[in-house]
Each structure stands twice: as structure tokens, then as C-alpha cells.
Amino acid sequence: DVVMTQSPLSLPVTLGQPASISCRSSQSLVHSDGNTYLNWFQQRPGQSPRRLIYKVSIRDSGVPDRFSGSGSGTDFTLKISRVEAEDVGVYYCMQGTHWPWAFGQGTKVEFK
């Protein structure tokens, strides 16, 4: 099975400052159809996860453009250009290339 490893697991942030989360997979996430099925989810306290980004870098509808995704192969990054108060929560990467699909352990974003 593919193992997804996120770092850091805890990310203290400052309002208005950038933040970055890394996600590594134990094998390439390039699918035989040429796509890379790497998603990012945000889970705010007490809420269900919400997908922010799919196929590495495509933002879902309604997701602020301060969120961006990048990467290829086995190394991926989620960046928040300027952290806002509503961004507090746990962020998960998820691979949808190899079954069983798998999430990273989660990165808890909280204010310093």
C-alpha cells in the first residue's frame, strides 16, 4: 500500500504570514492515464473534511486563491500565501492513484 507522510504534523502560524505543508508518497502517484491524483483536504474543528485542491494543483470552486498546490511524482506541497483566521484546522493530503487510496496523518495548523 502507498504510505503518505506529511510534515510537519503541527504548524504554528502567524496571521498574514505564509505557511507550507509537505506531503510525500512511498511511490509515484502518476496514474497510468497520465494524471496525478493528489488531493488536499481541510478539516476545520467539528466539521467534515472539505477538498481544497485536486490533481496536485487545481483549486476547488470557492477555495480562496491564497491556497495553492504543487509538486510531482512523490513530493507535493500545499501553500497558504497569507494565513487567515478561518484557516485553522487539520490539513490532509490524499492519494487517489493506487487502491487503497490513502490520507496522510494530517497537519494541525494553529496560531502561535
Add this chain to the structure above:
Amino acid sequence: QVQLQESGPGLVKPSETLSLTCAVSGYSISSGYYWGWIRQPPGKGLEWIGIIYHSGSTYYNPSLKSRVTISVDTSKNQFSLKLTSVTAADTAVYYCSSPDYWGQGTLVTVSS
């Protein structure tokens, strides 16, 4: 807009079968996509249980495969999860999902 809503017993006895249903509105299940179940033990991360495509093909997490069945009822536009022989380790919030949307989740506790 597509909405998903889980329903089912919140308490299941050990060794019995957990049964949940996900009602889908705003989209016809038979039209496409996949429909899946994910779970999250209290205070922990996310785990894929399985998915079913609109074609009827199913994929189950090998860690649960012998105990899981996912099925679709197109007449009611809903899909279901059955997990047999449950133990306390199956206590979790269970989410149903499509590629773009998740339900609110339902907590299922396994206890006598």
C-alpha cells in the same frame, strides 16, 4: 448542489453488523462518479473503507475487505455500507463521499 447525508444507528454491539446509508440529493447516483465511505476514529486520522462506481464496481480496503459490503440503490438514490463483526476498534465517525462532496459524518460507537 450535491448533498450527502449519512444515517444509521449510533450504537452497535460488538460482533454485530454496522449498517449505514447515504442519501444523495442534487445528483443521480447512476449518472457517474464514485461513491465512497471513509471513517475517522475519535481524535485520529482518515481511512478509506471502500468505493463503488456508478457501474457497480467496488473497491474495498484490504484491511477491511472480508467484512465490508458497499451497495447502491438507484431507486432511492442512495448507497449503503455494511461492516460485519464489529469491535471497539470500529468506533469512528463515518463519512460518505463523492469526489467533490462529503456528508457531515455520523458517529458510530461499538459497545455492549
